[in-house]
Amino acid sequence: MSFVKSKFHHPRLPVNDLGLTYRDYEGALSTLCAGCGHDAITSAIVQACHELSIEPHKVAKMSGIGCSSKAPNYFLNKSHGFNSVHGRMPSVTTGANLANQDLLYLAMSGDGDSASIGFGQFAHVVRRELNMVYMVANNGVYGLTKGQLAATADKGVRNKAGDLSLFTDIDLCVSALQLGATFVARSFSGDKKQLVPLIKAAISHKGFAFLDIISPCVTFNNHTGSTRSYDYIHDHITTAAVTDFVPHKENITSDCNSGEFEDVRLHDGSTMRIHKIEEGYDSKNAIKAITDIENHKQKGEILTGLLYLDPNASEFHEINNTTDIPLNKLEQDILCPGNNALSSINDNFK
Numbered sequence: 001m002s003f004v005k006s007k008f009h010h011p012r013l014p015v016n017d018l019g020l021t022y023r024d025y026e027g028a029l030s031t032l033c034a035g036c037g038h039d040a041i042t043s044a045i046v047q048a049c050h051e052l053s054i055e056p057h058k059v060a061k062m063s064g065i066g067c068s069s070k071a072p073n074y075f076l077n078k079s080h081g082f083n084s085v086h087g088r089m090p091s092v093t094t095g096a097n098l099a100n101q102d103l104l105y106l107a108m109s110g111d112g113d114s115a116s117i118g119f120g121q122f123a124h125v126v127r128r129e130l131n132m133v134y135m136v137a138n139n140g141v142y143g144l145t146k147g148q149l150a151a152t153a154d155k156g157v158r159n160k161a162g163d164l165s166l167f168t169d170i171d172l173c174v175s176a177l178q179l180g181a182t183f184v185a186r187s188f189s190g191d192k193k194q195l196v197p198l199i200k201a202a203i204s205h206k207g208f209a210f211l212d213i214i215s216p217c218v219t220f221n222n223h224t225g226s227t228r229s230y231d232y233i234h235d236h237i238t239t240a241a242v243t244d245f246v247p248h249k250e251n252i253t254s255d256c257n258s259g260e261f262e263d264v265r266l267h268d269g270s271t272m273r274i275h276k277i278e279e280g281y282d283s284k285n286a287i288k289a290i291t292d293i294e295n296h297k298q299k300g301e302i303l304t305g306l307l308y309l310d311p312n313a314s315e316f317h318e319i320n321n322t323t324d325i326p327l328n329k330l331e332q333d334i335l336c337p338g339n340n341a342l343s344s345i346n347d348n349f350k
């Protein structure tokens, strides 16, 4: 197998507003197992960023450790990236975002990375409402270390080695909702039609956007009895709302009858269109979203789609009233308040 990616592409590939083709948003050749769900997520991210005409140099790809955390190497090779430490991506992203709020923080994590060693960091970055897109490639196992059960594995399932999951699983969408995330969605790596608009909407959301993506591990969690295998997901997936994403510069067109969809205006002026297939599904109700997730789980189903959105969300810098200028661009004269200011501060402590 060759590990060199061909640079050749068709001369008439479609270009976006920046004149870039989707190939300009690709990364290195993937070294993940053939058929790994994480590669499908990579492809959805490439498509979403190309269609949104994201400037690659204004993106910071953040990750921890795991097969999923390797994935940022396979998209957006012209962007910044920080492959950090297992479970520590949220604190590294918080630091980076504090220093430069002008970048788009696209984070990729695994269920081991976020629901086990990094669960504490996950909880705090949600409640701090950091402006970022936090994606978890959820396969129910630690893929990179050969298939140990992750904390997202359903109680009672066995991994490929036969080990039984003894404890209650952690549902990261439920946790994110309880901790105050203002955008919460779940999707499946094999459903690009649903995944791409959700990624685009998450990118346009101002505030903390969480996306849990069921992403089967073909090597260690695709056996009979697994609740994260391709077959199981195909048989048990239920869609809460079919979501479409419409950038504000495009005319909104639809051949749906009114009542079949709802347009939700996002903070950046773009529009998210939710096609309701469940009578009265309300994506603005976090409590109901938790109940819906749990009710479907009782029936052995995985509820996907946009589960919750607060279009008027705030974010970390706003809440903390920080300066609009990225900290890494503050000049000496702003950073140093001068003698008089220092003297008056000191006077307060006398």
Ligand SMILES: Cc1ncc(C[n+]2csc(CCOP(=O)(O)OP(=O)(O)O)c2C)c(N)n1
Pocket: 065, 066, 067, 068, 069, 086, 109, 110, 111, 112, 113, 114, 117, 137, 139, 141, 142, 143, 144, 145, 150
């Ligand atoms: C501090 C630390 N503890 C443990 C490990 C070993 N380790 C590497 S990846 C991993 C789990 C990865 O699982 P997940 O985050 O679900 O990613 P996946 O490989 O399934 O995509 C573990 C336990 C490590 N690298 N660092």
Ligand code: SF4
Pocket: 031, 032, 033, 035, 036, 037, 038, 067, 068, 139, 143, 144, 216, 217, 218, 219, 220
């Ligand atoms: S071990 Fe599993 S998660 Fe890791 S690359 Fe292979 S299929 Fe993907």
Ligand SMILES: [Mg+2]
Pocket: 066, 110, 111, 112, 137, 138, 139, 140, 141, 142, 143, 150
């Ligand atoms: Mg995993």
